[in-house]
Amino acid sequence: MPSIPVLLFARYADLLGASRIEVPLSAAATVADLVRHLRALPGGAAIPERPFVAVNMAQVDEGYRPEPGDEVALLPPMAGG
Amino acid sequence: MPSIPVLLFARYADLLGASRIEVPLSAAATVADLVRHLRALPGGAAIPERPFVAVNMAQVDEGYRPEPGDEVALLPPMAGG
Amino acid sequence: MTTILTRDPIDPGALITLVSAPDRGGIACFVGAVRNHHAGRAVVALDYSAYDAMADRAAADILAEAEARWPVAVALRHRLGPVPIGDAAVVIAAGGGHRDEAFAACRYVIEEVKRRVPIWKRERYADGTEAWVDPTATSGLHPVAGDGGPS
Amino acid sequence: MTTILTRDPIDPGALITLVSAPDRGGIACFVGAVRNHHAGRAVVALDYSAYDAMADRAAADILAEAEARWPVAVALRHRLGPVPIGDAAVVIAAGGGHRDEAFAACRYVIEEVKRRVPIWKRERYADGTEAWVDPTATSGLHPVAGDGGPS
Numbered sequence: 001m002p003s004i005p006v007l008l009f010a011r012y013a014d015l016l017g018a019s020r021i022e023v024p025l026s027a028a029a030t031v032a033d034l035v036r037h038l039r040a041l042p043g044g045a046a047i048p049e050r051p052f053v054a055v056n057m058a059q060v061d062e063g064y065r066p067e068p069g070d071e072v073a074l075l076p077p078m079a080g081g
Numbered sequence: 082m083p084s085i086p087v088l089l090f091a092r093y094a095d096l097l098g099a100s101r102i103e104v105p106l107s108a109a110a111t112v113a114d115l116v117r118h119l120r121a122l123p124g125g126a127a128i129p130e131r132p133f134v135a136v137n138m139a140q141v142d143e144g145y146r147p148e149p150g151d152e153v154a155l156l157p158p159m160a161g162g
Numbered sequence: 163m164t165t166i167l168t169r170d171p172i173d174p175g176a177l178i179t180l181v182s183a184p185d186r187g188g189i190a191c192f193v194g195a196v197r198n199h200h201a202g203r204a205v206v207a208l209d210y211s212a213y214d215a216m217a218d219r220a221a222a223d224i225l226a227e228a229e230a231r232w233p234v235a236v237a238l239r240h241r242l243g244p245v246p247i248g249d250a251a252v253v254i255a256a257g258g259g260h261r262d263e264a265f266a267a268c269r270y271v272i273e274e275v276k277r278r279v280p281i282w283k284r285e286r287y288a289d290g291t292e293a294w295v296d297p298t299a300t301s302g303l304h305p306v307a308g309d310g311g312p313s
Numbered sequence: 314m315t316t317i318l319t320r321d322p323i324d325p326g327a328l329i330t331l332v333s334a335p336d337r338g339g340i341a342c343f344v345g346a347v348r349n350h351h352a353g354r355a356v357v358a359l360d361y362s363a364y365d366a367m368a369d370r371a372a373a374d375i376l377a378e379a380e381a382r383w384p385v386a387v388a389l390r391h392r393l394g395p396v397p398i399g400d401a402a403v404v405i406a407a408g409g410g411h412r413d414e415a416f417a418a419c420r421y422v423i424e425e426v427k428r429r430v431p432i433w434k435r436e437r438y439a440d441g442t443e444a445w446v447d448p449t450a451t452s453g454l455h456p457v458a459g460d461g462g463p464s
Contacts, residue, residue, distance in 0.1 A: 010282030011294040057216040079295040080281030091433035092445040138367040160446040161432030175326030184349035191342040198335035
């Protein structure tokens, strides 16, 4: 079954216990669906309903429809500097 | 005859050819008098009529009356930094 | 890991040199150093991590924006991994003809770095607890689950 | 000659270190470097001089003002004598808890130094002429009499 690899960072990686999770394409019709899928995983409830999501390193909104080959990433609030 | 030592810096020292000039107390009743005296010296005409004058390292106005022991200085426009 | 992200100590003097040139009279530099306290708690250690590829891209965008907006050359380094208290986490240097543009560009870059570059900071406190720093959270912190710290 | 005025090259990194401390998260630094041009003319050499005692006092006043106005530590060095093109003539570093006060204090000090510290600059140009820099003059310069330069 095709899947979308999702990169997790910092607190989100801690919450889900992984820095990369494969989400079945069927659960990732949109970014909102993909986030719902992740939030239903063990530890995922603390991820916000509308996290910062980047696709191919650019921010997308929750209506974006991931395609195979996309690099999807969930980014906690940035804290550099 | 008592005199007031006047320190000259940068362009003013170049103009008057000295970094220190003794001005007779009789020609230095006020700072304005002292400046007039200096401007009448060879090369002194290019000194402005109202230069920045410091006495004991603090700015004074042209009515200030120098006293023996004062350190008087004529300061061209500052150009540090 | 690139020229912007580094796991080694950052030398502010080297960055200042990098943006210096005979026609640049003003160089502004900012050093963001690791403090020993945060949100009222004593910080004993911390660790920066990043989404490296995106951080590089975002940082390069910010530098290009600054150099397009002001007549300056700008250099940026951000440290990753464990950073000792007092060490520089981020250094920016902006060199231009005059100080106005140098200060403006330097300030722009640090603000945008904090806003847009995917870098995260995990702090460990004197009481043994740890937290992810979250500038958008009320407390500024998200305690790490299971560390026994206050929630 | 004091800790503020120096005839030696100034190391910005050393000044940054001087104002760094475990509780200071933001350090702003400004380097005023000697440019190779001024008022449209190619500068080949220059020389700074000062009313040393008054410059020390004025600079110390400015630092005290900055440290009273913002919660920062500030360091300042100004070079005197001949300074090679590209070298730092003045360096300021201001370290505080956060970047706002560091930037504000750093900017305050450089503006006040330019305005109040009795230091002067004589430039020599590619055409052999020399002039005293005068920020208050229309041209910004006073040609040195008898040097054969434009008046």
